[in-house]
Every structure is written in C-alpha cells, then in structure tokens.
Amino acid sequence: MAQQEDVFKKIVSHSKEYGFVFPSSEIYDGLGAVYDYGQLGVELKNNIKQYWWQSMVLLNDNIVGLDSAVFMHPTVWKASGHVDAFNDPLIDNRDSKKRYRADVLIEDQIQKYEDKAQKEVDKARKRFGESFDETLFRQTNPRVLGHMEKRDALEMRYKKAMEANDLAEIRQIIVDEEIVCPISGTRNWTDVRQFNLMFKTEMGSTADGAMTVYLRPETAQGIFVNYLNVQKTGRMKVPFGIAQIGKAFRNEIVARQFIFRMREFEQMEMQYFVKPGTEIEWFNYWKAQRMKWHQALGFGTENYRFHDHEKLAHYANAATDIEFRMPFGFKEVEGIHSRTDFDLRQHEKYSGKSIKYFDPETNESYTPYDIETSIGVDRMFLTVMCHSFEEQTLEGGDTRTVLHLPAPLAPIKLAVLPLVKKDGLPEKAREIVNNLKFHFNTKYDEKDSIGKRYRRQDAIGTPYCVTVDHDTLQDNQVTLRDRDTMEQRRVPISELQHLLEERVSLTSLLKKLV
Numbered sequence: 322m323a324q325q326e327d328v329f330k331k332i333v334s335h336s337k338e339y340g341f342v343f344p345s346s347e348i349y350d351g352l353g354a355v356y357d358y359g360q361l362g363v364e365l366k367n368n369i370k371q372y373w374w375q376s377m378v379l380l381n382d383n384i385v386g387l388d389s390a391v392f393m394h395p396t397v398w399k400a401s402g403h404v405d406a407f408n409d410p411l412i413d414n415r416d417s418k419k420r421y422r423a424d425v426l427i428e429d430q431i432q433k434y435e436d437k438a439q440k441e442v443d444k445a446r447k448r449f450g451e452s453f454d455e456t457l458f459r460q461t462n463p464r465v466l467g468h469m470e471k472r473d474a475l476e477m478r479y480k481k482a483m484e485a486n487d488l489a490e491i492r493q494i495i496v497d498e499e500i501v502c503p504i505s506g507t508r509n510w511t512d513v514r515q516f517n518l519m520f521k522t523e524m525g526s527t528a529d530g531a532m533t534v535y536l537r538p539e540t541a542q543g544i545f546v547n548y549l550n551v552q553k554t555g556r557m558k559v560p561f562g563i564a565q566i567g568k569a570f571r572n573e574i575v576a577r578q579f580i581f582r583m584r585e586f587e588q589m590e591m592q593y594f595v596k597p598g599t600e601i602e603w604f605n606y607w608k609a610q611r612m613k614w615h616q617a618l619g620f621g622t623e624n625y626r627f628h629d630h631e632k633l634a635h636y637a638n639a640a641t642d643i644e645f646r647m648p649f650g651f652k653e654v655e656g657i658h659s660r661t662d663f664d665l666r667q668h669e670k671y672s673g674k675s676i677k678y679f680d681p682e683t684n685e686s687y688t689p690y691d692i693e694t695s696i697g698v699d700r701m702f703l704t705v706m707c708h709s710f711e712e713q714t715l716e717g718g719d720t721r722t723v724l725h726l727p728a729p730l731a732p733i734k735l736a737v738l739p740l741v742k743k744d745g746l747p748e749k750a751r752e753i754v755n756n757l758k759f760h761f762n763t764k765y766d767e768k769d770s771i772g773k774r775y776r777r778q779d780a781i782g783t784p785y786c787v788t789v790d791h792d793t794l795q796d797n798q799v800t801l802r803d804r805d806t807m808e809q810r811r812v813p814i815s816e817l818q819h820l821l822e823e824r825v826s827l828t829s830l831l832k833k834l835v
C-alpha cells in the first residue's frame with residue numbers, strides 16, 4: 322500500500338516536472354482541487370478527447386455531437402433534481418475548524434478495517450511462503466475475521482443511514498467509531514448538514530434584479546434540453562445519440578488524489594435515446610462497447626472491472642461503473658446508466674413544452690428512454706498516466722523513467738535528433754521535421770547528449786525517436802529507436818511516414834472497436 326502511495330506521489334510530481342499538469346494559480350499557492358494542463362498535458366488530453374469523440378461520432382452514423390453552454394436557465398437544475406438533491410453530508414470539527422464529508426470519514430473507517438485484515442494476510446504470506454492459501458486463511462484466522470466482521474457491520478449501518486438520509490445517525494456512527502479529526506486529533510464534532518455541490522453566480526447587474534445561475538455540475542442536461550432541436554434539425558430516428566465534451570463544476574468538499582476529484586473538470590457524455598422497452602438491451606450494448614473502448618488501450622483486462630449498482634437512483638433501472646485499478650485501489654472512471662425517460666419528462670413538466678418523439682414507423686408519439694455513458698476526461702487522463710508510468714532498471718544497472726503511453730495518445734509521436742549541432746545535421750533533421758509535421762506531431766531536439774535526449778523523450782512518452790548522423794547525409798537513412806524496447810534500426814527517411822503513421826494514428830485504436 323505504502324509503496325503504491327509512493328508511486329502515486331511520483332506520478333504527481335512527474336506530471337508537474339514535465340509539463341503535463343500544474344496546480345492552478347501556483348504562484349499564489351494554488352487553488353484547491355483546480356489544475357491546469359501544461360504543454361504536454363493539453364496534447365494528451367486532446368488525444369483522449371479525440372479518441373472518445375471519434376469512437377462516438379465518427380464510428381456511429383446515428384450519433385451526433387453538441388456543444389451546449391455552461392450556463393443554463395436555472396429551472397433546468399430544479400427539473401433535473403440538482404437544486405434539491407445534489408448534496409454531500411458535511412461535518413465540522415470544532416477544534417480545528419476543518420470541514421469534512423461525513424460519508425468519506427466513514428468510508429475511510431471501513432477501509433481501515435479492510436487494511437488491518439490485509440496486513441494480517443500479508444504477514445502470514447511472508448511467514449508461510451509458497452504454501453500460503455489466502456482464501457483458507459481469510460476464512461479461518463480469528464483476527465482477520467474480527468476485522469471483517471467490524472467492517473461489514475459498519476458498512477451495513479452506514480448504508481442504512483445514507484438510504485434513510487438520517488443525518489443524526491451518520492453523526493452517531495462517527496462518534497461510536499471514535500473517528501478523530503486528522504488535524505486536531507479530537508472528536509469534537511458538529512451536527513451533520515447537507516451541502517449543495519453546485520457553484521452559484523449571478524447573471525445581469527444587481528440593479529436589474531440579477532438572476533441566480535449555476536455553473537453546470539454535469540454536461541448531460543445540455544443534451545436533454547436540446548434533444549428535440551437536434552432530433553428535428555438532424556432528422557434523427559430513434560435510436561440515436563448525442564455526444565458532448567465539456568467542462569463541469571462541483572464544489573467538492575473532499576478534493577484529493579490529484580486530478581481524480583476536482584472542482585472544475587471535464588466530462589465526455591453521450592445520451593442514447595431509445596424506444597421504451599428496449600433500454601436494457603441497449604444498456605448492455607453500451608456497457609460492452611465502453612469496456613471495449615477502455616481495453617483497446619492495452620492496459621490489461623485485469624485492471625478493469627464493472628461495479629453494478631445494487632441500489633439504483635429513483636430514475637434509473639440499471640447502472641454500472643467502469644472501475645480502473647489506480648495506485649489507490651479500483652476507482653470509478655466511467656458511469657453507464659439507464660435513466661428511463663426521467664430527464665425528458667422532467668423538462669417537459671417544468672417547461673410546459675412537449676418534447677415527445679413521433680415515430681413515423683408506428684405512427685405513435687412517446688418520450689424516449691435514455692442510456693447515458695459518462696466519463697471524466699481528467700480521470701481518464703489519470704488512468705493513462707498511472708498505467709504508463711514506470712521506473713525501469715536496465716541491464717547493467719542503469720535506470721530510466723518511461724511513460725509507456727499508447728502511441729496514438731502520446732503528445733509527441735516522433736522526436737528528430739541530430740547527433741551533433743554542426744556539419745549540416747541540424748538542417749537535415751529540420752528537413753525531416755518539416756515534412757512529417759503535417760502527418761503527426763513531430764518535434765526537433767538538439768540540446769544535450771543523445772543519451773540524455775532519449776531519456777527526456779522516454780519520460781514524456783514519445784514512442785519513436787530518429788537520430789540523424791553523418792551517414793544520413795550520404796545514404797538518407799536514420800536510426801529509428803523504439804521507446805519501449807529501446808531497439809534501434811536503420812530506416813530510409815522516405816519510409817518514415819509510412820512506417821509510423823499507422824502506429825501513431827487514432828485509426829489503429831478505432832479499428833479495434835468495430
């Protein structure tokens with residue numbers, strides 16, 4: 322566990338050191354849970370977005386895009402339920418004056434029991450070596466059983482309290498479990514209160530009677546309120562989908578784990594409108610399709626799992642999360658929900674306008690059901706960074722830090738390096754860059770020794786480097802180096818585009834999805 326935490330810390334500092342992710346307003350000591358993407362981060366993020374966008378809009382002729390505004394009429398959020406129910410339960414410690422999410426304090430406590438049981442398992446594994454049977458040990462060891470019993474009892478009590486929205490009971494759990502504030506070390510807790518996560522601001526001047534508006538907490542509502550506009554102007558027939566990528570804002574109280582939980586983040590959401598009665602079939606289709614999208618990146622099937630929701634939101638009739646194994650455990654990256662006709666009906670009710678679909682085949686009007694796929698760009702970015710980062714010890718004891726980014730997502734696809742800064746080599750290298758830059762992101766680098774330059778490109782995930790040397794001027798060949806294998810081979814300059822284009826383009830990924 323501690324080792325994994327170290328790896329995560331290294332990923333965070335690597336992201337900053339190489340221009341992927343910076344804390345926002347860093348010269349003013351940063352702004353909590355808000356981050357900026359640097360020169361390489363923005364490229365990686367754009368590639369992730371392109372991969373998603375093209376998999377939706379390019380590969381499906383019944384899915385179209387949308388770019389709706391961040392600000393929306395405030396009634397949208399009343400209709401969607403966000404004004405009344407988009408809350409987190411909060412508790413304050415009176416001594417430290419620090420505020421916490423009560424549910425997170427309890428979930429951390431549940432995790433503590435699990436960690437204690439795991440510690441026993443790890444100790445026993447060391448003691449028994451090869452012959453260790455973890456399942457049997459977990460079923461029989463009294464200490465492990467004791468920790469797990471406490472864990473299960475706590476989880477059951479907590480779930481019941483959350484379902485009943487019983488804030489007094491949630492507080493009582495914190496008191497009974499003797500949970501202390503990590504800052505003051507005391508148990509001097511206030512009552513638990515609900516706190517709405519939406520950011521509010523005002524539109525128009527106060528003299529005119531300004532209107533309270535919200536920064537959208539999800540992009541989905543922009544799709545629902547435009548559903549009829551798109552359906553009519555695009556002459557879309559059910560089933561059809563609308564895809565959107567855009568910023569979302571949530572006033573998260575517990576913001577931690579770097580870009581995992583942010584206050585300003587980006588979502589890629591697709592709403593797929595289907596005929597009522599067919600929604601579970603489509604839910605299963607999108608569940609499989611989205612898992613395929615993740616696994617096409619080659620991060621290992623064992624690092625993904627579905628977490629099917631047992632308790633469903635009142636408007637959903639099926640829901641699952643796609644979880645990825647981060648250094649801090651399996652975590653949600655994407656949600657897939659069968660949202661019934663809840664959202665469209667709510668907007669119909671609050672706006673007073675009919676937004677039904679007329680089916681020309683059956684001559685009937687109905688409110689379509691909706692399947693939503695919703696993934697956070699930043700969480701996907703974190704997934705890619707976590708899986709790609711490696712500190713490698715090479716033969717001979719040398720070390721290197723390498724980002725094994727999937728080539729189609731890498732910010733730079735090819736670095737062109739003149740062996741020395743003279744004898745016409747820089748000119749030849751620039752000529753190669755100038756020809757290839759129209760096809761994929763190609764960069765020139767002449768600073769430092771060739772070994773240092775290779776290491777720098779490894780650290781930012783550039784899949785290929787070519788070196789221009791004195792022979793190049795005679796035979797028009799370069800040395801092509803592969804980031805992962807570090808193998809080098811001579812190839813004619815004229816073949817570079819053909820050799821690399823297929824491997825570094827998104828097409829290679831997209832072809833795995835059909």
Ligand code: GAP
Binds near residue numbers: 539540583656
């Ligand atoms: N429209 C449905 C919706 O917004 P959600 O489960 O709240 O559902 C969907 O969010 C995805 O958005 C999550 O799976 C996650 O990837 C991302 N996400 C949500 N809150 C986030 C946050 N505070 N920071 C970063 N990503 C977030």
